[in-house]
Amino acid sequence: MKEFAKKYHDLLTGEYGGINLTRITTFEEFYQKQIVDSIIPLEVSKVFKKTLENNKVVVDVGFGGGFPILPLAYLYPDKKFIGFEARGKKAKVVQEIADKLGLKNVKCYHQRIETVNIDIPIMMTFKAVGTIEKFVPMIKYREDMTVFFYKGPSFYELEELEPTEKKWKVVEELFYDLEGTDGRTLIGLKNKTVPRGTLKKEIKNLVNLSQLI
Ligand SMILES: C[S@@+](CC[C@H](N)C(=O)[O-])C[C@H]1O[C@@H](n2cnc3c(N)ncnc32)[C@H](O)[C@@H]1O
Numbered sequence: 001m002k003e004f005a006k007k008y009h010d011l012l013t014g015e016y017g018g019i020n021l022t023r024i025t026t027f028e029e030f031y032q033k034q035i036v037d038s039i040i041p042l043e044v045s046k047v048f049k050k051t052l053e054n055n056k057v058v059v060d061v062g063f064g065g066g067f068p069i070l071p072l073a074y075l076y077p078d079k080k081f082i083g084f085e086a087r088g089k090k091a092k093v094v095q096e097i098a099d100k101l102g103l104k105n106v107k108c109y110h111q112r113i114e115t116v117n118i119d120i121p122i123m124m125t126f127k128a129v130g131t132i133e134k135f136v137p138m139i140k141y142r143e144d145m146t147v148f149f150y151k152g153p154s155f156y157e158l159e160e161l162e163p164t165e166k167k168w169k170v171v172e173e174l175f176y177d178l179e180g181t182d183g184r185t186l187i188g189l190k191n192k193t194v195p196r197g198t199l200k201k202e203i204k205n206l207v208n209l210s211q212l213i
Contacts, residue, residue, distance in 0.1 A: 022065030
């Protein structure tokens with residue numbers, strides 16, 4: 001992992017140094033706060049690991065500078081990783097970085113999550129991308145899916161899970177330590193039922209995930 005992280009850090013500080021993709025300081029801080037932060041749920045959460053291993057496709061929403069999509073894709077070369085990012089520049093550059101890191105299982109799209117129809121079973125991740133209450137209702141699905149939110153230490157002071165629990169079952173709720181931080185919270189949600197019928201085409205630019213794999 002360190003060798004992969006070193007190459008990633010070199011690209012972010014070298015060739016892509018002019019683009020403010022992510023807050024980068026030293027390699028050690030980058031490693032701990034971006035790379036380890038992205039993959040630590042695999043170590044601390046059996047539910048997270050099992051869900052990833054049971055799905056063929058992982059969708060990461062709002063990956064910014066490539067987190068957690070690229071470190072997870074490096075660890076699971078046989079899974080497909082699809083990223084959606086609202087900022088076009090980030091989507092383009094992170095795809096280039098994935099290619100340069102030799103990750104053949106990554107596709108990054110300039111697309112907002114609210115314009116994607118999840119029509120195949122997947123696992124989804126959000127790391128540092130707004131509140132659960134705001135983002136969960138945006139997800140359009142016609143298949144089973146489990147979504148994980150990487151959250152900070154003050155999750156319960158800032159957010160509530162209750163409004164989401166009507167349609168989503170909480171499958172993971174875990175607080176854990178991460179060196180150099182005040183800790184992290186991981187929240188996992190699984191949809192309780194899958195709506196029938198096709199989605200109305202009234203949503204502008206709506207695309208089926210299966211067409212983007
Ligand atoms: C704070 S950054 C987090 C980046 C990365 N996940 C990380 O942990 O370093 C949030 C990102 O979410 C993206 N974003 C916000 N709303 C979005 C949406 N509706 N669909 C896709 N991406 C979105 C933003 O453009 C931004 O790059």
